Amino acid sequence: MDEMQKPLADQAFDALLSALRSGAxxxxxxxxxxxxxxxxDYPIAAIREATKLAEARALLSIRPKRGITVMDAGPRTTRTxxxxxxxxxxxGARRILLTEAPFPAxxxxxxxxxxxxxxxxxxRRPPARSPSASTSACTTRCQRGWTTPTCxxxxxxxxxGSR
Numbered sequence: 609m610d611e612m613q614k615p616l617a618d619q620a621f622d623a624l625l626s627a628l629r630s631g632a633x634x635x636x637x638x639x640x641x642x643x644x645x646x647x648x649d650y651p652i653a654a655i656r657e658a659t660k661l662a663e664a665r666a667l668l669s670i671r672p673k674r675g676i677t678v679m680d681a682g683p684r685t686t687r688t689x690x691x692x693x694x695x696x697x698x699x700g701a702r703r704i705l706l707t708e709a710p711f712p713a714x715x716x717x718x719x720x721x722x723x724x725x726x727x728x729x730x731x732r733r734p735p736a737r738s739p740s741a742s743t744s745a746c747t748t749r750c751q752r753g754w755t756t757p758t759c760x761x762x763x764x765x766x767x768x769g770s771r
Contacts, residue, residue: 618658620650625657628667633678640675 614622627633627648645652663666669677671742678745679685704711 616650616654617661620648620654620658621661622646624651624655624662625667628662628678635678635681637678638675639678644676691729 622670624633632647633639633644639647641652641655645655648655649659659668659670662674663670665705667679671677671681
């Protein structure tokens with residue numbers, strides 16, 4: 609089923625998930641339904657259905673007659689999720705061991721070691737600074753009329769807004 613054949617509520621849910629993943633909807637933030645509807649560009653009815661689906665997955669909380677609160681992804685929530693994952697993994701390992709099927713330890717070990725090597729390589733390598741990032745920051749500041757250390761165009765204003 610392509611995107612146009614999906615029900616509007618499912619399309620709105622996909623847009624909601626995308627906004628949550630990209631950080632467009634910040635963790636712990638509150639949004640009214642009309643505001644969320646504008647941000648995601650879907651009708652309020654579709655947004656209501658999408659938020660019900662998201663609440664069932666614990667991605668947000670619906671506040672009746674007020675709006676929604678995006679799940680807080682702070683240390684406490686992260687720890688709770690990791691504890692739940694650990695319990696599920698223990699149960700999964702227990703069930704595998706109870707069966708007569710061979711345990712895929714070697715494949716898991718290779719995958720784990722590959723992931724570790726990639727993570728270590730990323731830690732050792734300093735993050736690349738793209739010239740476009742500093743240029744866009746400079747451009748943003750200059751459009752506001754500020755003089756910044758990275759921007760040498762005279763504008764007559766400082767970062768505090770004084771002339």
